[in-house]
Amino acid sequence: MHHPAKAHFYYLLPGFVILALTSLSLxxxxxxxxxxxxxxxxxxSSPDNSLxxxxxxxxxxxxxxxxxxxxxxxxxxxxxxxxxxxxPLGDPYVLGVSGGAASAALFGMILGVAGWLxxxxxxxxxxxxxxxxxxxxxxxxxxxxxxxxxxxxxxxWGALISLTLSLTPPMQLPGMLFWLMGDLSDAQQPFIxxxxxxxxxVFSLMIANQLNIAIYGEEQAxxxxxxxxxxxxxxxxLTSLLTASAVSIAGAIGFIGLIIPHLVRLLGVTDHxxxxxxxVLAGGSLLVLADLLARIxxxxxxxxxxxxxxxxxxxxxxxxxxxxxx
Amino acid sequence: MSLSINKLTLRTPKRCLxxxxxxxxxxxxxxxxxxxxxxxxxxxxxxxxGLTVHPEVTFEQKAIYDYEPKDRAQRIGLLSQQSLxxxxxxxxxxxxxxxxxxxxxYWEDQDxxxxxxxxxxxxxxxxxxxxxxxxxxxxxxxxxEIARLMLQNPKVMLLDEPLNHLDLHxxxxxxxxxxxxxxxxxxxxxxxxxxxxxxxAIATHAVLLKGDxxxxxxxxxxxxxxxxxxxxxxxxxxxxxxxDYFSVFY
Numbered sequence: 361m362h363h364p365a366k367a368h369f370y371y372l373l374p375g376f377v378i379l380a381l382t383s384l385s386l387x388x389x390x391x392x393x394x395x396x397x398x399x400x401x402x403x404x405s406s407p408d409n410s411l412x413x414x415x416x417x418x419x420x421x422x423x424x425x426x427x428x429x430x431x432x433x434x435x436x437x438x439x440x441x442x443x444x445x446x447x448p449l450g451d452p453y454v455l456g457v458s459g460g461a462a463s464a465a466l467f468g469m470i471l472g473v474a475g476w477l478x479x480x481x482x483x484x485x486x487x488x489x490x491x492x493x494x495x496x497x498x499x500x501x502x503x504x505x506x507x508x509x510x511x512x513x514x515x516x517w518g519a520l521i522s523l524t525l526s527l528t529p530p531m532q533l534p535g536m537l538f539w540l541m542g543d544l545s546d547a548q549q550p551f552i553x554x555x556x557x558x559x560x561x562v563f564s565l566m567i568a569n570q571l572n573i574a575i576y577g578e579e580q581a582x583x584x585x586x587x588x589x590x591x592x593x594x595x596x597x598l599t600s601l602l603t604a605s606a607v608s609i610a611g612a613i614g615f616i617g618l619i620i621p622h623l624v625r626l627l628g629v630t631d632h633x634x635x636x637x638x639x640v641l642a643g644g645s646l647l648v649l650a651d652l653l654a655r656i657x658x659x660x661x662x663x664x665x666x667x668x669x670x671x672x673x674x675x676x677x678x679x680x681x682x683x684x685x686x
Numbered sequence: 687m688s689l690s691i692n693k694l695t696l697r698t699p700k701r702c703l704x705x706x707x708x709x710x711x712x713x714x715x716x717x718x719x720x721x722x723x724x725x726x727x728x729x730x731x732x733x734x735x736g737l738t739v740h741p742e743v744t745f746e747q748k749a750i751y752d753y754e755p756k757d758r759a760q761r762i763g764l765l766s767q768q769s770l771x772x773x774x775x776x777x778x779x780x781x782x783x784x785x786x787x788x789x790x791x792y793w794e795d796q797d798x799x800x801x802x803x804x805x806x807x808x809x810x811x812x813x814x815x816x817x818x819x820x821x822x823x824x825x826x827x828x829x830x831e832i833a834r835l836m837l838q839n840p841k842v843m844l845l846d847e848p849l850n851h852l853d854l855h856x857x858x859x860x861x862x863x864x865x866x867x868x869x870x871x872x873x874x875x876x877x878x879x880x881x882x883x884x885x886x887a888i889a890t891h892a893v894l895l896k897g898d899x900x901x902x903x904x905x906x907x908x909x910x911x912x913x914x915x916x917x918x919x920x921x922x923x924x925x926x927x928x929x930d931y932f933s934v935f936y
Contacts, residue, residue, distance in 0.1 A: 446772055569792055573783050575772025583735050583766070584838065585759030585787030630775045633792075 372629065376641035380428070383645040387424040387652045388416065392659055426547030427651040427665070428644035429554045430610045431620075435643020436560055437602035438617020439624075439636055443571045444494060444595050445506060448622055449680055452486075452603040453614030453673075455510030459517030460489030461600075461607035462540060466524050469536070482604035489513050490596050542613035542666015544651050556605045560598060561640055567594060568632040613666040615673020616643050622680065687746065688712040689762065689842050689874065694733060694742040696726045703729060705899035711842060711874045711891075716865075718889040718906070719878045722919055725897030727878045728767060731844040734876060735764040745842070759787030763840035765848050769827050771819035777830050780819045781806055784837035798837065805833040808863060810856070824851035829860060836867050843868070843875045849884070861888065882923070882932045886910050894918050 388400050395403075395412045404421075407413045434452060441450035441457075452458045464485025465478050473481065493510045521540065528536060539546070564571075570591055574581045582588050606613065620643040624635050647665065650672075654665040689711040696704040703726030711717055719727045733740045736750040736758060743750045745761050753761065771780065778799075785798035806815050809829040814822060819830060828851045835843060848864065849857045865888060868875055876893075879885045885892070889906035896918060902909055912932060916923040926933045 442773075446770065448773060569786070572775075572779070573786055575770075575775065576780070576783065577768060577770040577772075579732075579737060579764065579766045579768055580770065582737055582755070583759065583764040583844075584783055584834075585756040587755045625773060628774075630773060630779065 372627065373634070373638060373641075376638045376645075380641045380645045383648040383652075384424055384428065387427070387648045388420050390652060390656060391415065391420060392656075422548050422550050423544055423651065424648055425550035425554060426609055427544050427648045429550055429557050430544070430547075430606045430613060431616055431647025432557045432640040432644040433553065433560065433602045433606040434613060434616040434647075435620040435639040436557070436564060436617075436636060437599045437606070438643075439621035439632070439639045440564060440571075440595055440599045440602075441617065442621060443574050443632070444592070444599070446575055446577065447507070448625070449507060449618065449677070451615060451618035451677075452599065452606075453612060454514065454618060454677065455489075455493055455507070456513030456515075456517055457486050457489045457493075457510075457599065457603045458607050458612040458614065459514045459521070460485040460487075461604045462612045463517045463520045463524070464488075465604075465608050466521060466536065466540070470524060470528060479605055479608040482608045483600055485517075486600035486604045486607070487596070489517070490600050494592075494596065538664055539611040541664035542611045542669065543662075543664040544610050545655075545662055547609050553605055553609050556601070557640065560602050561637060563594075564598060564636050565633060567591065568636055571632040611664075611666060613647070614670050615677065616647060616669055618680070619673055619676050620646060622676070687841055687874075689734065689876075690744045690747075691734070692742050692744070694730075694740055696729050696733065702899040703897060704895055704901055707893075707901050707903070709891075709893060709903040711876060713841075713874060714868070714872050715890050716868065716875045716877060716888055717891040717893055718885040718910075719876060719893045719895065720880075720882070720885055720910075720915070720918065721895035722897055725895040727895060728846055730893075730895070731764060731766075731846055731876060731878065734842075734844055735762055737764075756787040759838060759840065761840055762842045762844065763835050763838045764844040765831055765835050765846060767846045767850070769824075769831060771822075771827065774818040774820060776816055777811060777819045777822060777826075778802060778806065778815045780830050781833045781837055784834035784839075787838060802833070802837055805836055806830070809833050809860065825853055825856060828852060829856070832860060832864065836864075839867075839871060839873070841873055843873060843877075845875055845877045847878050847880065849881075882910070882915060886932070 389397055393415050395416065399412055400416060403413045403416045407417050437452045438450060441452060441455060442448055444450065461482035465482040468478050468481040493506065493513055496509050525536065570586050573584050573586050574591055578588050621635060621639045624638045624642060629635050629638060650668045651665045654663045654668055657663060691707055691709050693706040693708055694704065695702065695706055719730060721727050732738050733743055739751050741749045750758060750762065781802040782794050782799060785794055788798065789795050806812055809832065811826060811829055814826055819827060822830060832848060849860060852860055889910065891904065892906045892909040894902040894909060894914065912923045912925045923932050
């Protein structure tokens with residue numbers, strides 16, 4: 361008999377790889393300046409001093425890769441939070457984890473700390489948020505209560521952010537506002553976030569077979585041979601780190617973590633050894649495409665990409681909420 | 687092989703449920719746990735599987751919670767009352783998760799996959815194998831969980847009202863499958879049961895929990911008498927017929 365989980369791994373995963381490559385190419389290809397596919401390919405392998413080369417290497421490539429990394433980070437964080445919650449409505453943005461990371465990062469910016477310190481500070485904010493929300497209860501708790509706690513936490517961080525902004529010198533305001541809404545136009549250093557994404561994915565895959573069992577609830581998972589306390593701690597750390605990295609690059613982009621793992625599951629993929637890598641690829645692709653739209657739709661003006669994902673995500677969230685109740 | 691409980695006390699914040707319970711479950715024994723609602727039956731099973739930390743519960747002289755999770759799961763497993771399916775997991779995968787503790791490899795073993803299929807067939811769920819577990823009826827889900835525990839095949843099975851939610855004809859069939867499994871592997875069971883007649887039919891031993899700290903433990907024949915049970919459940923009971931069935935006076 362064929363192992364169904366492995367079958368998905370072999371047949372569906374290549375499809376997601378093709379999707380990712382396509383969206384990455386489109387994002388490199390399309391923009392205010394016309395650069396042909398042939399040119400893009402030759403410039404990628406051998407940069408020169410032309411304007412086209414500068415645009416590819418200094419603008420489109422870092423932005424595209426950052427978008428992919430952020431999308432992948434958020435989708436992975438979302439998939440993991442859904443296991444923690446045992447609820448497909450789990451999402452770092454909805455549960456206030458992004459808010460915690462954003463508040464902490466904003467606070468760091470106001471205090472003028474060095475750029476490399478922003479992610480660790482955001483991590484602390486994310487951890488505080490996740491510990492409050494999940495610490496209130498555990499695996500087996502009333503799930504709607506947990507969601508509510510997350511939503512209230514998100515409101516709390518929102519208020520804290522507004523307070524911080526109201527005390528910010530007006531000169532700094534527009535940049536911060538754009539970042540908060542979820543914006544990739546300043547993302548310059550994609551490699552660290554890609555590295556964190558890769559490390560996070562590898563680590564998540566190492567525990568993916570345990571995640572498959574954690575969804576049966578704490579009692580059963582324990583009885584089946586899982587160290588549930590240790591697993592929960594790993595998930596707290598991992599989702600906080602992934603969310604914090606995404607937020608420090610691109611602000612609070614919502615609903616990627618909600619939509620993407622759900623779409624992957626809708627395709628009939630249930631095994632987390634497949635759900636996780638596919639979510640990363642699909643999440644990265646979605647954010648690359650959303651960011652492409654954000655920069656070309658009313659070009660030369662740019663829309664913060666977080667607005668797009670929210671416009672897309674809120675209806676999907678409500679639809680899921682209705683479905684989960686029925 | 688034995689699961690030992692040595693002076694175990696279980697309490698809620700307000701009262702003592704079980705006071706210094708001691709018993710020893712050895713190979714092949716089937717212990718039924720009987721008591722009124724809230725007497726600590728499920729709490730006792732949770733203590734036995736190490737969900738709550740109780741050094742008084744040991745398996746082969748080592749505290750249950752000291753075992754590595756996988757080692758523990760090979761020795762003791764719980765069918766809890768709480769049934770959770772999680773997302774759209776297939777019934778076959780739910781059963782297959784019982785093999786987690788049996789292997790060190792990342793992907794499930796092909797042999798375990800076959801065993802899961804065979805178990806599902808024997809429990810009348812071959813049609814539901816590829817169905818999402820969340821779409822199963824209460825009774826079907828229960829049987830799938832029993833199949834999972836049989837795949838896990840722990841030395842001591844903790845069964846919290848395993849035949850609840852099952853149709854009448856499924857109750858008998860599933861009971862026979864469970865008893866055959868226990869006999870074949872010479873495994874022991876701690877079995878919470880509300881049906882007194884079934885309790886008498888399956889038990890070699892019994893634990894009666896009163897819920898106020900008092901308890902009795904010993905051989906089923908000595909303990910499962912109408913006098914004991916009437917007192918325990920606060921209901922007048924009488925043995926009837928040659929098979930010693932219980933009947934309730936109204």
